[in-house]
Amino acid sequence: MGAQWKAKGKELAANARGKLFGRLAKDIMIAARNGADPASNARLRLVVEQARKVSMPKDTVERAIKKGAGLTGESVHFEHVIYEGFAPHRVPVMVECLTDNLNRTAPEMRVLFRKGQLGTSGSVSWDFDHVGMIEAEPAAPGADAELAAIEAGAQDFEPGEEDGTTLFLTDATDLDLVSRALPAQGFSVLSAKLGYKAKNPVDPASLSAEQLEEVEAFLAAIDGNDDVQNVFAGLAG
Numbered sequence: 001m002g003a004q005w006k007a008k009g010k011e012l013a014a015n016a017r018g019k020l021f022g023r024l025a026k027d028i029m030i031a032a033r034n035g036a037d038p039a040s041n042a043r044l045r046l047v048v049e050q051a052r053k054v055s056m057p058k059d060t061v062e063r064a065i066k067k068g069a070g071l072t073g074e075s076v077h078f079e080h081v082i083y084e085g086f087a088p089h090r091v092p093v094m095v096e097c098l099t100d101n102l103n104r105t106a107p108e109m110r111v112l113f114r115k116g117q118l119g120t121s122g123s124v125s126w127d128f129d130h131v132g133m134i135e136a137e138p139a140a141p142g143a144d145a146e147l148a149a150i151e152a153g154a155q156d157f158e159p160g161e162e163d164g165t166t167l168f169l170t171d172a173t174d175l176d177l178v179s180r181a182l183p184a185q186g187f188s189v190l191s192a193k194l195g196y197k198a199k200n201p202v203d204p205a206s207l208s209a210e211q212l213e214e215v216e217a218f219l220a221a222i223d224g225n226d227d228v229q230n231v232f233a234g235l236a237g
Contacts, residue, residue, distance in 0.1 A: 009033045016074045017231030020195050022227050024051045027193075042176040074183040083109045084124035086117040087095045088214045089207055092234035094196045099227040112222050115214075127234065128196040131155070132175030134168040136187040143186030152181035163192065169197065198234030 024047065032043035038045035044065070047139050066072050083095040093116070099105040110118060116146060134154070145166045149157040154168040166187065171177045172194055179192045204212055215235065221232045 015145030017225075019226075020054060021051075021056050022226070024054070024056055024077060025060065026129065026175065028061060028064040028079060030080075030187060032071075033076075035063050036069035046096055046176060046179060046192045049189065050137075050193075052167065053190050060199070081105065082121075082125070083113070084121070084125070086111050087121040087218045088116055089202075089211050090203050091116075091215050092127055092198060093219070094128055094220070094232040095222055095228055096195075096230040096232070097227045098229050105225075105227045108225060108227070111117065112218075112225065115218050115221075122137045125196070125199035127199050128232065129199060130172050131195060131197050132170035132178065132192065133188045133195045133197075134170065134179055134182065134192045135165055136168060136182055136184060137165045137190060138187065139183065139188040140186040143189075148182060148185035148187050151185050152178045154178050159184065193230070193232060196232040198232070198236075201234045203236050 017077075026045045028044065028051065031047050034043065035041040035046075038039060038048050048061060048065075063072075067074055070076075078098045078100055079101065081097045081099060085093055087093050095109070097109075120162050145157050145168075146157060148154075148166075152168070153174055154170050156169040158169070160165040160166060168178060168182065168187075169192055175192055175194060178188055182189055188193055207215065210224065215233075219231055219233055222228060
């Protein structure tokens, strides 16, 4: 969670499937502004590959590409906005939004942050590194995450808690390069994106069970907003 907060539980994951597709469609449309061909558009290729990994319908992907590239005659205007502040008990949070209506998103964020604290620009971001985040799983027996990170050019890696995945961390400029290199090291890339990693994450052990539940509830409420793309929380583990 020091890298990216994720909802827990199978039911939550199942309910979030439609939201995931919606977020990916936005990412695809934004990426397609720089060209509709994934072969010559690295950002688009990464998002399309992620969509394929989660079984997003092919026609939905193609429609998002065409819409973002302006091939359907429809105009797409999404603004990228970062909200930063604190969850309950001073857990730092970076919230990444893509919105077509700031007049809707801004007040909604203010309401959601009432149980925490909404900060000004720069109030929390100084305590986060902007990095590439690649979630990958072993594609071959005996695949070694540490060796793969070294050979592929990643800066660091974090083993998954339960699902067998590994989070490879890169310099922001090396995201595509490392994503391309990992398959040769025995890892299948599940997702690749730019994100924020806390420099000094809060240790969950320093919070009571009740306090931790309050933090989780706050993060879940933020993540449930339709304009939110990613939630990065400074919570270790």
